[in-house]
Each structure stands twice: as structure tokens, then as C-alpha cells.
Amino acid sequence: MNQKGLSEKDVMSMLDKTRSKDTSYDKVLSAMCTRPHPIAVKAHMQFIESNLGDFGLFQGTKELEEKVITLMGGLLGDPNACGYITTGGTESNIQALRTARNLSKKKHPNVIVPSSAHFSFDKVADILGIEVRKAYLDSEFKVDLGSVESLIDDNTSAIVGIAGSTEFGQIDPINELAELAGSHDIFLHIDAAFGGFVIPFLDKKYDFDFSVSGVSSITSDPHKMGLSTIPAGGLLFKDVACLLPLEIDTPYLTIRKQHSLTGTRSGASVAATYAVMTHLGKEGYKKIVDKCMKMTRRLVDEVQEFGITPLIDPVMNIVALDVPDIDNVRKRLRSRGWFTSITRSPRAMRLVIMPHLTEEALSLFISDLKDCLRD
Ligand code: 0PR
Numbered sequence: 001m002n003q004k005g006l007s008e009k010d011v012m013s014m015l016d017k018t019r020s021k022d023t024s025y026d027k028v029l030s031a032m033c034t035r036p037h038p039i040a041v042k043a044h045m046q047f048i049e050s051n052l053g054d055f056g057l058f059q060g061t062k063e064l065e066e067k068v069i070t071l072m073g074g075l076l077g078d079p080n081a082c083g084y085i086t087t088g089g090t091e092s093n094i095q096a097l098r099t100a101r102n103l104s105k106k107k108h109p110n111v112i113v114p115s116s117a118h119f120s121f122d123k124v125a126d127i128l129g130i131e132v133r134k135a136y137l138d139s140e141f142k143v144d145l146g147s148v149e150s151l152i153d154d155n156t157s158a159i160v161g162i163a164g165s166t167e168f169g170q171i172d173p174i175n176e177l178a179e180l181a182g183s184h185d186i187f188l189h190i191d192a193a194f195g196g197f198v199i200p201f202l203d204k205k206y207d208f209d210f211s212v213s214g215v216s217s218i219t220s221d222p223h224k225m226g227l228s229t230i231p232a233g234g235l236l237f238k239d240v241a242c243l244l245p246l247e248i249d250t251p252y253l254t255i256r257k258q259h260s261l262t263g264t265r266s267g268a269s270v271a272a273t274y275a276v277m278t279h280l281g282k283e284g285y286k287k288i289v290d291k292c293m294k295m296t297r298r299l300v301d302e303v304q305e306f307g308i309t310p311l312i313d314p315v316m317n318i319v320a321l322d323v324p325d326i327d328n329v330r331k332r333l334r335s336r337g338w339f340t341s342i343t344r345s346p347r348a349m350r351l352v353i354m355p356h357l358t359e360e361a362l363s364l365f366i367s368d369l370k371d372c373l374r375d
Contacts, residue, residue, distance in 0.1 A: 196220020
């Protein structure tokens, strides 16, 4: 560390230079985060010093967190749901399965996840000492119910369904998973980290949330399609008793108990989430999702004209395209500034059509993709 402090001007100009090395979102088709809404940024700055790890000191922010959970619960089929704002989908998934493990009191607990599950579940396995069993997918990349059923045994603590899978944007058959979980008296967690702020606004209706009886908990992230600031994840439980296994005594804080995984945690991103949710309302989010879906359909229609097909008809604003010589095509696209991603199995080009993508950028991407197939 430098002995003498630098001037603000010098520090800021150093930061400016370094910040310019970061990628602007304009040509990013691989991310599930996006530019936060301006009102979220304003609210974030207003609450920048707030720490919900000791919310006795920040009762206003705590009120906002409770309101956000009620708003999110309303979007997810139960305004009476309880929970808290986490650092993101990973923390929410860890905490949901920690609750499930502790409630089930199994000696050698296992959980069953679709093989399309996000890698946060591999962290769950390691951190919580749970065996994570991966169920096969069907031809549309939804979890295969027969495979899930065959993996259930006396030590199964939870089943996980995904509503908006990271790679395919697919929604698992949540009604059927709930029936299966119910008939074995097993906890059902839904990972809607991405889909939580998309599915409620799609024209087509899907059963994926607390309106399905038997869904115990949901992950839904404001810092993805919720347009909030990072870090804002959501963990919601149907039943307040699900918070008990997460409860820790905090004798020397202004509060007696804490349920979060982290101690100190951002109140700023909670205020940001409240601000953007109330500012946009359902109509505002619907407009954003409509635009992303329209662009997703346009992308699929136009690439099909030159022989590129999607692995499935997109359910949400995530597309997996069957691209020949994919590694070289991606490299060529990269040299033109585009960030694309892949699906693991089968290997396809994964594209996420986030709100930062403009119609003009999409046109340019489609014509660059056409060129890069020929190069
Ligand atoms: N569950 C699902 C279904 C997800 O898609 C993700 C993240 C998570 C859980 C974990 O969420 P957190 O990353 O908030 O802990 N999916 C993306 C991924 O890891 C997130 C992402 C965001 C990737 C921005 C790239 C990026 O630039 O692939």
C-alpha cells in the first residue's frame, strides 16, 4: 500500500482508466445481468451505508426489505411468502437447501436436481455435505420425471425444479414435480433465479410458483431481469417455519436473530430493488419482457433463413442455436466484439437477449453471425 494518500483526482482518473477495460454491455449476449435501471442506481446510492446485517440500526431499510419480499411474493403466487434479499441465486439456492436438509433430519441427505441445474448446486453439495443427484432431461431439456422418481430414496431431502434454466431458458414441469414431492413428503425448491422476473410477464402462462401447492421455496433474482443493482437475489419461503433452520442468535447486535448466510449485507441493493419494482410496476416489466421476447423471436426467425435452428423454440429470452463449427464461429464473432456463450450438452451457441440489447445491435449480430459462418 502507498504510504501517502493520492489525491481524489489521481485516484478517480486511475479508476476511469481501469474501468475502460471493462466490457460495455452493448455487444454482450452471454450475460444474465444487465445495466440496472437508473432509479435503482439512485436508490442504491441513497442507501449506500445501510447494513441489513444489523437491521436494528437500519429499520427503514428493513421495512423496504419486507415490502420487497411482499411484492416478490405477489409476483410469485403468494404475497404472504417470507424470506430475505440475498447476494444472488447462489446464496438463495444454498440457503433453501440448507433449510430442506435441516428440516428433513436425514443421516445421509441427498437432493435431486435436473442435470440442467446451475453450478451453484455443485457448491451446495460441497458446502452442505449433501449428495446432489442429477436427473436426466427429456428431448425438450425439461427434467425427466421418471428419472427424478428413480433417484428418490429414504434419504432424499429435496427435489429442485428449474423455472428458466441457465442454458436453455426451459421451465421444468413444476406441477408434476410438486405431485411427486408431495407423494413422498419431500421439500420442493424452485430455482427461478432468471425466470422469476420473466415468466410472470410472458403471454403464455406457466405454473411454476407458490400457486402450485407443494412448492416450498423459490429463488428469484432482482439483479438479473429485475433490473436492480448487484447484489440482489431473492429467497422466498411459503411457510415461515422454513426460516427457523436458518436462525442464528446474534446476542451483541441490535437484533436478536439473523437468517442470512452473510453477516454484513447490502441495504442499498434492497432499496434499489424496491425503487425499480414500484417504479416499473407490472406494466413496466411486461413491456421490457415483451421487447426481449420480440427480439428473441426475430433472432430465431432471421437465423433460420440462413439455416441455423434453435434446439428448442425459445420459452423465454434465452436461445440455444445449433451452429456448425461452433468454436471457430464464436472466435470470429469474438473478434468482432461479440460475447456469446455455450450450452454444455449438446454443445450449442447460447444467447441471452437482455434489455441492454438494442434492435440495431441485434441486426448487426445477425449479419455478423451470417458472415462468420462463411469465413
Ligand atoms: N440459478 C440459475 C438458474 C442461474 O442462471 C444462476 C446464474 C444462478 C442460479 C446463480 O446466480 P448468481 O450468479 O446470482 O449467484 N446464472 C448466470 C451464470 O452463472 C449468471 C450470469 C450473470 C452469468 C452474468 C454471466 C454473467 O455475465 O451463468
